Amino acid sequence: MxxxxxxxxxxxxxxxxxxxxxxxxxxxxxxxxxxxxxxxxxxxxxxxxxxxxxxxxxxxxxxxxxxxxxxxxxxxxxxxxxxxxxxxxxxxxxxxxxxxxxxxxxxxxxxxxxxxxxxxxxxxxxxxxxxxxxxxKGYRTRDVLLVGTGPMSAALSDRARLSAWSGYRISQIVNPHALEQVEDLADHYDFDEVWINLAAHDTELIPKVLHALRHSAADIRVVPDMLTYRIINHGITFIMGVPMLDISASSLGGINKIVKLVEDYILAMLILLLISPIMIAISIAVKATSPGPVFFKQRRHGWNGEEITVYKFRSMKVHQESDGHVSQATKGDSRITPLGAFLRRTSLDELPQFINVLQGRMSIVGPRPHAVEHNHHYKELIPRYMLRHKMKPGITGWAQVNGLRGETDTLDKMEARVDYDLHYLEHWSLFLDLKIVFFTIFKGFINKNAY
Incomplete structure (x- = not known):
């Protein structure tokens, strides 16, 4: 007992x-x-x-x-x-x-x-x-009846097993369609909690499952099918006293927002102080090697999809793009200057974006900002693509330190980048940011895919 x-x-x-x-x-x-x-x-x-x-x-x-x-x-x-x-x-x-x-x-x-x-x-x-x-030893345990047999239920079982110290113990797992078995278990076993996890297409079963549990004194909870919906920063928000399930919400609320802001300003000021001689030297070199401005400015989407202006050292010859089209740089691109090729390969062209961080438009770490035209194109092809705008865009990111930097010439490459970006949003922490900065310093600047 x-x-x-x-x-x-x-x-x-x-x-x-x-x-x-x-x-x-x-x-x-x-x-x-x-x-x-x-x-x-x-x-x-x-x-x-x-x-x-x-x-x-x-x-x-x-x-x-x-x-x-x-x-x-x-x-x-x-x-x-x-x-x-x-x-x-x-x-x-x-x-x-x-x-x-x-x-x-x-x-x-x-x-x-x-x-x-x-x-x-x-x-x-x-x-x-x-x-x-x-x-x-059997103290402070919570016996759980899990109603559901999908991927999320398997994930719950794994978590309960790996986090045995938490006290939750899934004693029985039953198919939600087996309502007689659910009722029998509720009547004859002393469960502390019942967790109902149904696939998105089975949600109409919830009233029937609750009816089968009508004789149970256990705490009953409904677990959203988070593997069907790519939930970002899942939780419950009370609005006007009504509880609402967060399907897509920014992970930077409350104290997290303050921590991220302090991190960005401190790191940006320190880095700009250290790299200011390099930026001056690059500015002179860009101006001396090709006609045109030192900085290249491009409209991109920032936090919550708001358009922002992002700075880079100009690495291409001045040219005119057709309206509504931005062509990515490719290997051997004739528009890229010799100095620009070096700047792009070593990521030195992105140093002015630390100014964007101090302006509050960007973050040190976050999903890389894409051109507005690219967003309009890919948001129709990749589900949940626009969720990557639930955080300020970053100078470096989880996708970049995992090798997804430079040209995204196939849909598969862009989908992989988006998956890494969403993983970052779901698991954001100060430690993860510092880890990405560390990896960027040692392996993220030079990349063969950056043309």
Whole structure:
């Protein structure tokens, strides 16, 4: 017999997480004080700083981390790192705007932040190990009856098996058309939850399945068929008090939008500062080697499909395109200047787009912007093509570091690029952005497909 499964275990664990987060803030501060000053005690303004940071941590943890059931280990770690990053940024902003940064030891703050990150990751690991042990012993488990046999149901079974620490255990899987079996299981077995996952063409069965479950006291949930609809940033949004399922929504809402914005501005300013001598040299070279402007400007689609102007160093001879048509550069294209060929092959022609980032039109990382004419063409050929505009276009992206850079001369190539872009939108995180930047530095600049 199962032991004491509780419906409110998630809330209790989340509150414990919140308490431990604040303890980590204080523990890291004491450790940093001992490292920096040889005395673990915190005096005067330092204690006030730590108290303020623990309150910030409480607010950020509540916003970033609301449920501790389900999800992979990496997802939990990603939330912990996001929480730490948000707290660090808010703390630094407070020190700068209050003009009190000089009142504190930089070595103390740096050590404190580092120990805090390590402490948060250890804390999350400890919780997951304890919860997995409790689940194996039969505590805090949630037995589930899964009504549905499609790909999404198989995906749910895999997740429940791989995330055993979450406490969810799929005990039975039944075909939704076998209504008598559903009713028999609901009558004779003590399930905590029933998950109904029906294919898009079977949704008319939901009332019949609910009728078959009328004698069950279990929590009943409907799982959308997310493998039929390519759902971006799936979730529930309450509008005028009415819950609505998000089929296609931007993944940059709330604190994520702030994190992405801060990331873009900080990286763009640092990179422009470092590359300004290179940009000046390229500008002189472009002007000296062929007549025409230094920059090439092109209208492209940005966030939510809004048209923006994107800058690049001019790499072609000045020419006139026919109305409504933009021809991609091809191998051996006679329009490309010798200097332009080098700039395109090494991606140096795209350096002015860091100015677009500071203008707020683009992001460091995101789906690459296509010419407006290309969008009009491909949106009719590739389902969900326009979903890639649910985020600002980027200078580099997940598709580019996976080899899909340069000419897309076939529909298959463009479909592959769109698939990578949608994967990025669905799995966006600060860690993924930094990973893409790292890969771009070491393998993303030079590409044989860039003509």
């Amino acid at each position: 199962r032991k004491s499964a509780t419906r409110h275990g998630t809330t209790i664990v989340s509150k414990l997480i919140l308490l431990c987060d604040m303890l980590v803030v204080w523990g890291a501060a004491y450790a940093a004080a001992y490292w920096r000053f040889g005395d673990p005690s915190l005096h005067n303004s330092y204690a006030t700083l730590v108290l303020a940071t623990s309150l910030i941590m409480a607010g950020v943890s509540s916003a970033v981390y609301q449920s501790f059931r389900g999800g992979s280990w990496w997802a939990v770690f990603a939330r912990a790192k996001l929480c730490w990053f948000a707290v660090s940024v808010l703390l630094m902003a407070w020190l700068v705007f209050s003009k009190s940064a000089s009142d504190y030891s930089r070595l103390f703050i740096g050590t404190w932040m580092g120990i805090m990150l390590i402490g948060l990751l250890i804390e999350r690991s400890s919780f997951m190990l304890v919860l997995r042990w409790l689940s194996k």
